[in-house]
Amino acid sequence: MTEPVVVPSAHALRALSHPLRLRLLGLLRIDGPSTATSLAARTGTSSGATSYHLRQLAAHGFVEEAEGDGDARTRWWRAVHRSTSTSAPRDTDELAAVDAFGQAVAVVHAEQLQRAVEEYPLLPQEWRAASTLSDWVRRLRPEQARALTEQLVDLLTAVEDDDHPDARPFSVRVHANPWPGSVTDA
Numbered sequence: 001m002t003e004p005v006v007v008p009s010a011h012a013l014r015a016l017s018h019p020l021r022l023r024l025l026g027l028l029r030i031d032g033p034s035t036a037t038s039l040a041a042r043t044g045t046s047s048g049a050t051s052y053h054l055r056q057l058a059a060h061g062f063v064e065e066a067e068g069d070g071d072a073r074t075r076w077w078r079a080v081h082r083s084t085s086t087s088a089p090r091d092t093d094e095l096a097a098v099d100a101f102g103q104a105v106a107v108v109h110a111e112q113l114q115r116a117v118e119e120y121p122l123l124p125q126e127w128r129a130a131s132t133l134s135d136w137v138r139r140l141r142p143e144q145a146r147a148l149t150e151q152l153v154d155l156l157t158a159v160e161d162d163d164h165p166d167a168r169p170f171s172v173r174v175h176a177n178p179w180p181g182s183v184t185d186a
Contacts, residue, residue, distance in 0.1 A: 006081040010097035012060040013086065017100040019107045020045060021053050025062055026108070028079040030169050033066035035076055051075075109173055116171070130170070137179060149176045 008016065016022065023043050028034060040050040054077050057063040066078040089095035113133075120128065140148065152174050161167070 003080060004082045005085050006062070006083075007085050007087050008060070008062075010094045012062075013097040013101050015056055015060040016062060016084065017097070017104040018053065019104050019111075020049070021057055021062075022104055022108045023111075024050065024053055025057060025079060025084075028063060028077060029082060033076045033078040035074055039077075109175070112171070113173075127168075145176065145178075149174070152176070 016025070020043065024039055027039060027042060036051040036054055037047045039054070040047040043050065054063060058065070058077070062080060062084075063077050064080055066076040086098050086101060087094075089098050116131075117133070120131070123131070138148075156172055156174070
């Protein structure tokens, strides 16, 4: 990948706000270059639909053709960025794009969490011991919540990938938000 993080425009963020596109991009980021046919098999979709969504991702700069892989009839794709981030929305258009992206991310995270829970009994003990399904609810003011979120992001950003043969992709998701209903009911 050429860039570590992309902060897309509202237009590009809307294009990314589709669960299948997020899954495809995630697979390319984690597992490296792949073909539409291989990605279709892994996501349970048709290669035609997968090809369409890969072209949409490419049109908005999230993926590109991987040079040197395959033959003239087989198109390989690779992720351009390691991760996607959003900036604070400045207007209603950007706010709507960030909200749509958040909805798609929630769908994909819920699916991945469900799959992880289903696979948990198959994990070796050392991976079971390294995993958790936990939550902590604290009463905080907005500035405290923001500081906590920034500390968590800094901590996770500082962790480098390990190239040891035993290393595997390890997902840490931080969902930091007011308890649903606690702010809107106040």
